Amino acid sequence: MHQQTIVRKKSYFDSVTLMSLTAKIKGIEGVHEVVIAMATDMNLDILAQTGLLTEEARSATPNDLVIGLSLDEEKQMETVLAAIDQGLKPVGASGEAQQVRYASIAAATEQGEYNLAVISVPGRYAAREAMQALRRGLHVMLFSDNISIEEEIQLKTYARSKGLLVMGPDCGTAVLNNVGLCFANHNRPGSIGLVAASGTGLQEVLVVIDQLGGGVSQAIGVGGRDLSKEVGGIMMIEGIQALQQDPNTETIVLISKPPHPSVKAKIMATLEQSSKPVVLCFLDAEPDPEHPQYDYASELAEAAYLACARSGIPLPAPDDQKLQEAAAKTYRFAPSQQYLRGLFCGGTLTSEALSLARKVIPIQSNVAKKEHEKLHDVLHSSGHVVLDMGDDYFTNGKPHPMIEPSNRLERLLQEAADPTVKVILLDFEIGYGSHADPVGVTLPTLQKAQQLAFREGRELAFVAYVQGSEGDKQDKASQIRRLEEAGVLVGRTNAETVRMALHILTKGGAQ
Amino acid sequence: MRFTAERYDEQFQRLLLSERSPTLTVHSVYRRLVNFLHGHQLYTLSGATVPASFFHCRLQETIDFTQLELRPGDIAVLRTDSLTMGSIVVDLQPATLYNPPSPRLARGAKPDQATLLTFLRQSGKRTGSLHYYRSLHQLSLAPFDVMDERLRFAITNFVQAFRLNEGMEESVQALMGLGRGLTPAGDDFLAGFLYTRQALAPKEKRLQRTIQKVEAHYPQTGDVTRQMYQVFLQHAGTELHRHFLETWFGNDPVALWKTLLELENLGHTSGLDFVVGCVAAVSIDEKE
Numbered sequence: 130m131h132q133q134t135i136v137r138k139k140s141y142f143d144s145v146t147l148m149s150l151t152a153k154i155k156g157i158e159g160v161h162e163v164v165i166a167m168a169t170d171m172n173l174d175i176l177a178q179t180g181l182l183t184e185e186a187r188s189a190t191p192n193d194l195v196i197g198l199s200l201d202e203e204k205q206m207e208t209v210l211a212a213i214d215q216g217l218k219p220v221g222a223s224g225e226a227q228q229v230r231y232a233s234i235a236a237a238t239e240q241g242e243y244n245l246a247v248i249s250v251p252g253r254y255a256a257r258e259a260m261q262a263l264r265r266g267l268h269v270m271l272f273s274d275n276i277s278i279e280e281e282i283q284l285k286t287y288a289r290s291k292g293l294l295v296m297g298p299d300c301g302t303a304v305l306n307n308v309g310l311c312f313a314n315h316n317r318p319g320s321i322g323l324v325a326a327s328g329t330g331l332q333e334v335l336v337v338i339d340q341l342g343g344g345v346s347q348a349i350g351v352g353g354r355d356l357s358k359e360v361g362g363i364m365m366i367e368g369i370q371a372l373q374q375d376p377n378t379e380t381i382v383l384i385s386k387p388p389h390p391s392v393k394a395k396i397m398a399t400l401e402q403s404s405k406p407v408v409l410c411f412l413d414a415e416p417d418p419e420h421p422q423y424d425y426a427s428e429l430a431e432a433a434y435l436a437c438a439r440s441g442i443p444l445p446a447p448d449d450q451k452l453q454e455a456a457a458k459t460y461r462f463a464p465s466q467q468y469l470r471g472l473f474c475g476g477t478l479t480s481e482a483l484s485l486a487r488k489v490i491p492i493q494s495n496v497a498k499k500e501h502e503k504l505h506d507v508l509h510s511s512g513h514v515v516l517d518m519g520d521d522y523f524t525n526g527k528p529h530p531m532i533e534p535s536n537r538l539e540r541l542l543q544e545a546a547d548p549t550v551k552v553i554l555l556d557f558e559i560g561y562g563s564h565a566d567p568v569g570v571t572l573p574t575l576q577k578a579q580q581l582a583f584r585e586g587r588e589l590a591f592v593a594y595v596q597g598s599e600g601d602k603q604d605k606a607s608q609i610r611r612l613e614e615a616g617v618l619v620g621r622t623n624a625e626t627v628r629m630a631l632h633i634l635t636k637g638g639a640q
Numbered sequence: 641m642r643f644t645a646e647r648y649d650e651q652f653q654r655l656l657l658s659e660r661s662p663t664l665t666v667h668s669v670y671r672r673l674v675n676f677l678h679g680h681q682l683y684t685l686s687g688a689t690v691p692a693s694f695f696h697c698r699l700q701e702t703i704d705f706t707q708l709e710l711r712p713g714d715i716a717v718l719r720t721d722s723l724t725m726g727s728i729v730v731d732l733q734p735a736t737l738y739n740p741p742s743p744r745l746a747r748g749a750k751p752d753q754a755t756l757l758t759f760l761r762q763s764g765k766r767t768g769s770l771h772y773y774r775s776l777h778q779l780s781l782a783p784f785d786v787m788d789e790r791l792r793f794a795i796t797n798f799v800q801a802f803r804l805n806e807g808m809e810e811s812v813q814a815l816m817g818l819g820r821g822l823t824p825a826g827d828d829f830l831a832g833f834l835y836t837r838q839a840l841a842p843k844e845k846r847l848q849r850t851i852q853k854v855e856a857h858y859p860q861t862g863d864v865t866r867q868m869y870q871v872f873l874q875h876a877g878t879e880l881h882r883h884f885l886e887t888w889f890g891n892d893p894v895a896l897w898k899t900l901l902e903l904e905n906l907g908h909t910s911g912l913d914f915v916v917g918c919v920a921a922v923s924i925d926e927k928e
Contacts, residue, residue: 171819
């Protein structure tokens, strides 16, 4: 056994740094004991108990950092101290931790200790890379799309046999042990666990949970096809089982479009093994009378409300303040203006808008499943339309509009030039992975669109939703304020925003 | 470069009035705040987003202090209307004083334990005092280490000593400075405990004895912690700490939950350690 104790004079470090570093160092093979703390008497006492108190440490003050190490072999000391130095280094000016680059998954697993690979390469290579990661014992988040369903089944079946997760393909959002992956928002750690076959749908539930003061234990994305008959919900079921076993998860939330009946039966059978409360949000689906023990949400925000309520979080009484705002605002519409155009970045937000709007108006969309609602010419709108501009058709060879919105900006001007358009509905996603200032980059076009309408004696009603948490780096409050200053009505959830748009559209009767 | 102070606390104001143009030394520079030393006392100048604290002057602006020409060891001069650090000047004149008087709670008043239990049960944060709380309420224990376990024992012993009014010296000594970070969890716990006892039973003798023991053991802990004690032992706190006691003993679970969320974001675990201290202080009367 080799021991060493080091004192660093006048070195302050916050407890999260010291705690996570202690845990990391303790995980290194051959490290018998480690204490990294400010040199208060009590902490020195712990050093003494572990046999690491030296004369130098004894004379340290509570303003000094003390590092005590007990290793199996002396030769490890240099490596361990280097790891401690690395952990105590300040993060870069951008606030991001330092990155290590590897040429391949094989190199990464040989040189570092990892348990998850995020795959974001062109679709034709993605399945191969994912399988490599799985074979090396890594969970996989598959951001890539254009992976065949056969490949997806193969990957997920193999992962299940190894006790690993495959999140995806085309999975945009996950939160594992409080770490957000890809498009994710700042979330408070807590006790609500989610499994979702929907990217922005999952984000919507996460941010509303955050708004309501709830916290999240895990959020597992499974990819939009997981609940199809072919894939059979392999990862949804694995995800539910993982949350059942997770001691930090008290309430389980499932989010998806309606699953295939055979898959739904498997999911319900899996849920029956769980003693934890469950909230089901299968958009557009009716509550299942055979399983009255679960809470059913028909909207994303409602799923968040139910999950928080199930978790015992005191909730504010609902109000219609935003609908009143929409009712009070006046516009100078021309008689030709009749239609709603929703230009969305989020696919599930589009689906939710379609689901709510169809109750009020005849509407078409590129995400519609019903034949009469399908939008056949996605390049030209007519009538009421909600468009998912993150759809493959628009993103083929181009960045997703959540990252780079120029496609949507062009479409915004196109819709503004249409004299039949009355209300334009927009979503702005903030958080990790999204554009640094989605509102800022859109405002000049939005103003140009309004001027274009003004010149023709019309006024457009803009209604928008900023999907994000207060802790997100883009500063949600400022994104909202700038929209409101530009005359845009802003809702607090996607569903509320759609209702505001519908309210303006139909004030004086549905068209 | 010119900035404007928004508010300062009583301790900062005392320095302002204590002598003619005192000089301060820059101790440490972070993105959101700068710490200064005057004698052995630490003072903080922060941007607008930092919650009001002790020995603290807050600016109207949000600034990244690491981008300013400020280094540890630099000298700042304080005048009644300004704080000057080289070419950086802070106008103090418009700043207002804040020091909310702490609430007095009626003995026998009932706090909203159910909401608090739900919050602490679900909090994803890990701290030694929560480890104590979870074991007390027979909740599942998050992974813990030697420090958490030690803290649990120290808190348990302290609560027992306070209840029995004996063995205070050792139990206070065992808590002070125990934990990681700038204000160790043991000290945050004690601060919460003493703050709440002062609100519930300010004249009780065992409380006064405990305060004396804490003051006697100041050298056991760091500069930042000492100044935290100096404020809480005078039964003063921030708006947030006061608001917590008010909402905890109030009838508005939604407001209590919001306050708890703010406290949860105070330091890494300082706010939660403080809350567990408050809970322990109330439990003294419940068990008697």
